[in-house]
């Protein structure tokens with residue numbers, strides 16, 4: 001198996017995500033400009049007001065958007081030109097689970113697109129569901145699950161692929177307090193590198209690095225306490 005397809009094991013390194021003078025226009029308007037970043041930490045948070053460009057930054061990392069100018073690389077690969085390799089190594093959890101669940105039964109959905117033998121796929125699915133404590137949902141119909149359960153199933157689908165990095169777009173926004181706390185616990189224990197867009201300021205408290213996006217630029221970049229304090233001062 002080539003290195004690019006090796007599933008992440010506990011303790012394995014994440015990836016280095018590089019933005020070089022990135023500009024992004026959406027709908028004819030400047031969304032991001034002058035973005036220069038090297039991100040290699042294990043837990044990275046992205047804060048910012050609605051519409052500030054956080055999700056756009058995340059989508060650039062995995063090639064769901066392409067820069068208008070400048071470049072993005074992830075471990076030396078281009079998210080747009082090397083899309084298949086980047087997406088094997090980099091999972092994306094959408095804000096709404098319905099955007100990434102395709103099949104009607106949980107187990108079928110998790111099997112979709114998995115590489116390897118049927119036994120390897122079954123083991124990856126069982127491992128992912130087990131890690132999230134939702135093995136009991138394996139044979140349930142997706143449309144009968146609650147929103148929180150669907151969110152966890154969508155995360156299991158990402159985990160089953162063994163990515164090195166997981167990009168989370170507002171992972172707690174649709175969860176009740178119990179499921180929000182559960183997701184925080186899961187996030188804490190994941191061996192993968194995680195980049196998390198959130199409005200949940202407590203979620204980033206133990207992170208290694210937190211960035212604040214404002215007016216299409218990075219307006220703060222540091223440890224969680226400093227970045228959150230800046231965010232509250234500037235926008236609170």
Ligand SMILES: Nc1ncnc2c1ncn2[C@@H]1O[C@H](COP(=O)(O)OP(=O)(O)OP(=O)(O)O)[C@@H](O)[C@H]1O
Nearest residue numbers: 026027031048049050051052053054055056057197
């Ligand atoms: N499909 C699109 N076409 C044109 N403009 C878009 C599109 N999607 C988003 N935008 C614009 O890009 C800007 C940044 O959006 P983005 O979703 O990255 O912000 P965000 O910081 O993640 O916001 P939120 O916190 O509300 O999710 C916004 O002004 C938004 O209106």
